[in-house]
Amino acid sequence: MxxxxxxxxxxxxxxxxxxxxxxxxxxxxxxxxxxxxxxxxxxxxxxxxxxxxxxxxEAAPEGPKVDVPPAQFEIAYEDERLIVVNKPAGVVVHPGVGNREGTLVQALAGRVAGGTDPDRPGVVHRLDRDTSGLLVLARDEETLFALQEALRRRDVTREYLALVEGRPSAKRGTIDAPLGRDRRVRTKMSTDTDDPHDAITHFETEQALPDDTLLRVTLETGRTHQIRAHLLAIGHPVAGDPEYGHAGRHGLSRQFLHAHRLAFKHPETGAPMELRAPLPEDLVRALRQASGERADHSA
Incomplete structure (x- = not known):
C-alpha cells in the first residue's frame, strides 16, 4: 500500500x-x-x-524461475544478539520490487529476526546495492528495537569513505538540506523536492588528490541516497556514481562509497562496539588512479 x-x-x-x-x-x-x-x-x-x-x-505474475546465487558477504562480528556484515557491492540488503531473490537477508535466513515486515527481518539500516561496507542486523525482536532506538537517538556512528569529484571549499563541513523525491526524476532523491525530510551529513577531508578528494562522511540522519544526493547538492558528486555523478570515473563500475566504520553500544551489555572494514580492491585501484599512481607496481 x-x-x-x-x-x-x-x-x-x-x-x-x-x-x-x-x-x-x-x-x-x-x-x-x-x-x-x-x-x-x-x-x-x-x-x-x-x-x-x-x-x-499487485505482484506481477512470476515468469520462469531463474536460479539466483546466494548473496556473498563477510561476517565482521557475530554473537547471540546481532550480526555485523561487511557487504560487497552488488548485493541488495532485502527483497523489493525487481529484487526478489539473492538478497543479504535471504542468505542470512535463520540467523536474523525481528520486525513486522517478513522481507526485512532484523534490518536496522540499509546500504545501497552498489555501496559496500558495514551494516548491523538484529537476531531477535528486542535487539532490533534497541538498535533502531539507538539509531533514532543518533547513538550509532556510521562513517563512510567517499571519493568525490573536485575539492570542497572547506576541509570539513555539514550539509543540512532536506531531501525527498526529485520533482522531475522520481527515482532520485534531491533537495529540489515537494516532500522534504530533514537530512544532515557531516564531511571531513581525508586526502586531497589532483582532481578529486577523499572524504570521511558521517550520517546524522539516514535518508535514501543521502550521501550521494547531498554531495551532488554541493557540487561534488561521488566519483563513478551513475545516478548522481559520472559513471566510469577512474575505471569505477559503481560509486566510490564505502561504509568503513560502525560504532555503537551493544544493546544487551552496553559495551562499546567499533568495527572497521578496509576499502575493497576495486576502490583501492580507483584511489590509486585518482592519485596518479600506476595500478601495476611490479618491477
Missing part, C-alpha cells in the same frame, strides 16, 4: 509510481497489466492524483 502525499497532487499516476517501483516504464507496465488500483479502482497511467489516495500494487 502506498499513501499519496498531498504534495503529489497534480502528478500523473505513472510518474508518481515510478519512485516506488524503480522506473516510469515499469510503472506503466504494471498499470497496463491491471495490477495497480487507486482507492480500490484501476486507473489509466495518465490519471491525475489529487493527494490522499491509497495505491495498491
Amino acid at each position: 502506498i499513501e499519496v502525499p498531498d504534495s503529489a497532487a497534480g502528478e500523473r499516476l505513472d510518474v508518481f509510481l515510478a519512485g516506488s517501483v524503480g522506473s516510469r516504464a515499469k510503472a506503466q507496465k504494471l498499470i497496463d497489466a491491471g495490477l495497480v488500483r487507486v482507492d480500490g479502482k484501476p486507473k489509466q497511467k495518465r490519471f491525475t492524483l489529487q493527494g490522499g489516495e491509497t495505491i495498491e500494487v
Whole structure:
C-alpha cells in the first residue's frame, strides 16, 4: 500500500509510481497489466492524483524461475544478539520490487529476526546495492528495537569513505538540506523536492588528490541516497556514481562509497562496539588512479 502525499497532487499516476517501483516504464507496465488500483479502482497511467489516495500494487505474475546465487558477504562480528556484515557491492540488503531473490537477508535466513515486515527481518539500516561496507542486523525482536532506538537517538556512528569529484571549499563541513523525491526524476532523491525530510551529513577531508578528494562522511540522519544526493547538492558528486555523478570515473563500475566504520553500544551489555572494514580492491585501484599512481607496481 502506498499513501499519496498531498504534495503529489497534480502528478500523473505513472510518474508518481515510478519512485516506488524503480522506473516510469515499469510503472506503466504494471498499470497496463491491471495490477495497480487507486482507492480500490484501476486507473489509466495518465490519471491525475489529487493527494490522499491509497495505491495498491499487485505482484506481477512470476515468469520462469531463474536460479539466483546466494548473496556473498563477510561476517565482521557475530554473537547471540546481532550480526555485523561487511557487504560487497552488488548485493541488495532485502527483497523489493525487481529484487526478489539473492538478497543479504535471504542468505542470512535463520540467523536474523525481528520486525513486522517478513522481507526485512532484523534490518536496522540499509546500504545501497552498489555501496559496500558495514551494516548491523538484529537476531531477535528486542535487539532490533534497541538498535533502531539507538539509531533514532543518533547513538550509532556510521562513517563512510567517499571519493568525490573536485575539492570542497572547506576541509570539513555539514550539509543540512532536506531531501525527498526529485520533482522531475522520481527515482532520485534531491533537495529540489515537494516532500522534504530533514537530512544532515557531516564531511571531513581525508586526502586531497589532483582532481578529486577523499572524504570521511558521517550520517546524522539516514535518508535514501543521502550521501550521494547531498554531495551532488554541493557540487561534488561521488566519483563513478551513475545516478548522481559520472559513471566510469577512474575505471569505477559503481560509486566510490564505502561504509568503513560502525560504532555503537551493544544493546544487551552496553559495551562499546567499533568495527572497521578496509576499502575493497576495486576502490583501492580507483584511489590509486585518482592519485596518479600506476595500478601495476611490479618491477
